[in-house]
Amino acid sequence: MRKIIQLLTFSFLALIISAPGKLMAQADSLAKKEVKEKTTYAPLISFISVQKSDNSVYLKATVQAKVSGTLTKLPGFKIEFTVGSDSTAKKLGDVITNSKGVAILNCKPDQLTTDKEGKLNFKASLTGKDSIESAEELVSVKRARLEITPVKEDSLLTVKVKLIDLGTGKETAVPETDLGVFVKRMFSSLKLGEGKTDEAGEATIEIPNNLPGDAQGNITLLAKLDENEVYGNLEAAVTQPWGTPVSDELKAMPRALWSTLPPLWMPITFLILMTAVWGHYIVIIFELFRLRKEEPKNAS
Secondary structure, eight states: OHHHHHHHHHHHHHHHHHHHHHHHHHHHHHHHHHHHHTOOBOEEEEEEEEEETTSOEEEEEEEEEEETTEEEEOTTOEEEEEESOSTTOEEEEEEEOOTTSEEEEEEOGGGOOOOTTSEEEEEEEEOOBTTBOOEEEEEEEEOEEEEEEEEEETTEEEEEEEEEEOTTSSOEEOOSOEEEEEEEOSSSEEEEEEEEOOTTSEEEEEEOSOOBOOTTOOEEEEEEEEEETTTEEEEEEEEESOSBOOOOSOOOOOSSTTSSSOOTHHHHHHHHHHHHHHHHHHHHHHHHHHHHHHHHHHHO
């Protein structure tokens, strides 16, 4: 009986001694699990608006998150675009980010509303999921329009660019503002020049007459106002037949130094030179064999 009581006592004491360690281990594992579950990432939203010459607005939101010290693009996330203040916000649409983490929305003029100061207040809201938190970004720009007019006088090609403020409900010229003119290329736009608007809000920029165009010689000219503190980004475009026609058809290239087919004199010259060089080798080898055959006769 005493032995049984002693065994039970020792077992009870061992259980009491080992229990805190197990409880601490369980607590540590639960704490680690909670930390692991609570690991989230705050996304970064790059949000811009571009006002077009037809009074429409182009919205672009790029979403990234810093994961393990590296900025990672976030595809497949829903971006909600709205215009107006929080109390009078109007939904413009929802867009899912593409493989590059970019969401683009084109807004028609009748969708846009301005505040008392004539400003457009846009908001891009990201709906979080998994380990990515929700986020939002705001852009506020004053209503304006950029106009571009092509002018051709004899052989001189120019464009007249005009910046108009629409924030007050009336068209008001904007002076002393730098504007740039570009020509649209395949991957990006090439800058042709820039000018500062006068009191009438106009600037004139000369266009070169030797720019390559499409098969009909058409080129697309862009007038831009980039990252202005008041108006943000503005853009206007016009297409003119002022370029040098460049055909996009695949044709057989002529024999020339700059093509894949060299002129005939080049392969002919190469063949003659190679024949002369290898011909000398062949003659030398032939003479060596002939001399080797004649050695016994000379020795005798």
